[in-house]
Amino acid sequence: MTIFSKIAAGEIPSYKCAEDEHFYAFLDIDPVTKGHTLVIPRKEVDYIFDMDDQELAAFELFAKKVARAIKAVFPCRKVAQVVLGLEVNHAHIHLLPMNSEADVDFKHHVQVSPEEQKEIAAKIFKAFQELD
Numbered sequence: 001m002t003i004f005s006k007i008a009a010g011e012i013p014s015y016k017c018a019e020d021e022h023f024y025a026f027l028d029i030d031p032v033t034k035g036h037t038l039v040i041p042r043k044e045v046d047y048i049f050d051m052d053d054q055e056l057a058a059f060e061l062f063a064k065k066v067a068r069a070i071k072a073v074f075p076c077r078k079v080a081q082v083v084l085g086l087e088v089n090h091a092h093i094h095l096l097p098m099n100s101e102a103d104v105d106f107k108h109h110v111q112v113s114p115e116e117q118k119e120i121a122a123k124i125f126k127a128f129q130e131l132d
Contacts (some may be wrong), residue, residue, distance in 0.1 A: 004040045004090040007064040015121035018069065018128040022055075023062040025095075025122050025128075030109050032096055035074045035120055039063045040094040047082055063093050069127035070097055073120070080104045 006012045008024040015027035017037050028036040041059055051059060067079040076097035082104060087088055096104050099108055112120070 002088060002090040003042055004038075004088055004092060005042070005044055008040060008042050015117045016122050017124040018062075018066045019096045020062065023059060025062075025066045025124075027117050027124075028094070031112055032106055032109055033098065033103050034110060034112055034116075035070050035097045035124070037066060037070060037095045037124065039066055039095060041091055045091045048093070051091060059091075059093075063095065065131055066124070066128060067095050068131055069124050070095055072131075073123045074095040076103075082106075093129075 003012065007026060008019075016024070017027060017090070018025040022043070023039060023041055024035050025039045028038050033081045035037075039059070039062065041051070041055065043055070045055075048056065048059075063081065067081070070079050074097035077099050080096045080098045080103070081093055082096065098104055
């Protein structure tokens with residue numbers, strides 16, 4: 001079981017931003033920007049492009065809704081979507097609020113207190129629930 005599966009199952013605490021029966025979204029613990037969110041499938045799959053077409057389409061639709069929630073909470077030009085995934089062998093999408101491409105620099109991270117992470121996650125979760 002991957003660390004992301006344990007997070008989605010509630011075995012490891014996280015700052016939950018959104019969820020449904022197939023997918024889970026939570027704040028990155030070492031964010032590049034405030035609101036940096038990870039979106040994962042609950043089903044373990046190592047590589048995003050190993051997902052079958054229907055799963056991948058549903059994953060992207062879920063991520064799109066999470067991105068809309070992030071944009072509602074953070075005034076930004078766009079929400080970047082980045083797929084990396086070498087550190088954790090579990091498919092995931094990074095969603096980052098951005099006003100310029102410089103905001104998506106994985107060599108630089110921001111410090112966000114646990115209290116602020118909790119507030120941000122709650123705001124994104126609320127915005128996610130209000131969308132449809």
